[in-house]
Amino acid sequence: MFPRLRGALSAVLIVLTGLLAPCATLAGWAMHGPADTGRYVATVAPLADDPDVRDAAADTLGSGFAGIVGEVTAGPVNGTVRLFVRDAARSFTRTEAFHEGWDAANRTVHATVLRALRDDATAGHAVTVDLAPVTERVRDRLAEDVPFARRIPVRHTAVTVLTAHQADRLREGYRVLDVAAFWLPLAAVVFAVAGIAVAARRRRAVTAAGIGTALGGALLALAVVVGRRLTVTELPGPVDGPAAGAVYDALTETLRTAAWLLVGLGLTVALASWLTGRYGRLPRRRSRAEPGTDPAPARPTRTGR
Template sequence: MPEREPAPVFRKAPSRARNALSAVLLVLACLLLPLGVLASWAVHGPADTGRYVRTMAPLASDPDVRDAVADALGDGVLREAGPELGTGALHGATGDFVQDAARSFTRTEAFRTAWDAANGAAHAAVLRALREDGPRAVPATVDLAPVIDRVKRRLAHDHVPFAHRIPVTHTRVQVLPAEDVDRLRKGYLVLDTAAFWLPLAAAVLAAAGIAVAACRRRAVTALGLGTALGGGLLVLAVAAGRHLTLAGLPDPLHRPAAGAVYDALTATLRTVSWLLLALGLAVALGAWLTGRCGPRLAARRRARGSAGPVADPAPEPTRVPA
């Protein structure tokens, strides 16, 4: 009797296991990628003094920011000179004069110089407090003498009367209390570590997920969609953070200025988030189109190869006249 052929064995279990492992790896990669982008932005974006000053410099020309700074300057002057001004009409007239003078100052080149110097000094002081190792946290303070000196030289260059008589005093202003330094230092160290390891881990997991998958084209499509989803979530997180930040301000009059500062600081993060969204969709679309068009093109090539060369038709015989 003829021997029966063995029944075919379908190996579904290994493929299912590989797909399940690939899905887990790709999900982890898509989760770590936006977190890594956020940590890298926090460490290499606002945490760099030079980049921070360049980011904040255009805000010196923003009307909302200038009005907020003018109000703060005017209130500070009136608070220091309050006992000497007394109350009543004299105090009101002096207050209007001080506020007008502060608004006029915010439209000068000296204000832009002071704005850059103050931002750079405050940012450097905060970073120094966060990065220094010590037994106990110390408050971040700024010495206003370099700022006042730069403003004084700028006013003297503009031939402002009595600018050379402005005293340059070493006055230290606290920009970050000691009780906040310890908490922020721990968070900064975590972000510094995460900024290096999270993107690296996301890349390794993504490569492993594609390599393990039974159908790598589908894995690439899933990775692209997951990357796009992570970018979209980052965009929503930046928008939600803006809303919560502005809603938590006690003075609603300064919310436009705070919104301008928030938008300037998160501009790079928003750009990277949109790039992740666009790149993920492009990769997913490319992988999907390859899966749709690839088999058809291969079938057409096989059909053309199996048909063989077509023979040329035989020439018709020519008739010779009798």
């Protein structure tokens, strides 16, 4: 009865290890990847050269510039002007000024959001950011090639990044991730070691732990794929479609890599444990079968006449 109890307890601990492994990986990725401003900016910086992202940015910039032109001229903007503004915006996305503005805007927005998530004093308030310094920097850089750019007005307008409700929900989630990023990996390791230690057959427990880790990694990889579909579908406005997919793929690249590393690590451990268990006992069996190890035959006893 005692070995059965040990086996059941070991199975429960190993199952918990398989469930905690992907959750721990996800929490660690969130806190050390997207939640770090420097890593975030470095991750999204190459997207300034992505065609889909540039087209989405050009459409947004074109609409904004068309509105500015309409206010300056105090009249409606005709189709010819709109076409010119759109072409100018697409040409702008291929300049060094756009790359600088892209990095500066992402850094400013990310730092503002992260500061709001960490500060409890901002609870109940929307997260806003003033992009006027970024606009002025881009305008000065663009004016080096296009003198007309000096006439672009710079307005100090608070742009809402997150509503109060969204910010409060994200703040709660950030706190949970902050705690989970430390405790979940530790709990997964403790459960794995305990499950193997209490098992009646430890080699089988190691194999099961490896298979459970691999399944957890595969589940995490599947969750990333499903999350991409849901994210791209639910995002409204000009960021939907291929541009949103490019941003999602860039941010989750390290998470996908970590998921497949879990699969590879788990399968490697399981395979190594199975092979050592299968072939580790063969020499003993062969040694018993060697003729030299057989006991010498007993001499026949002489019987009296």
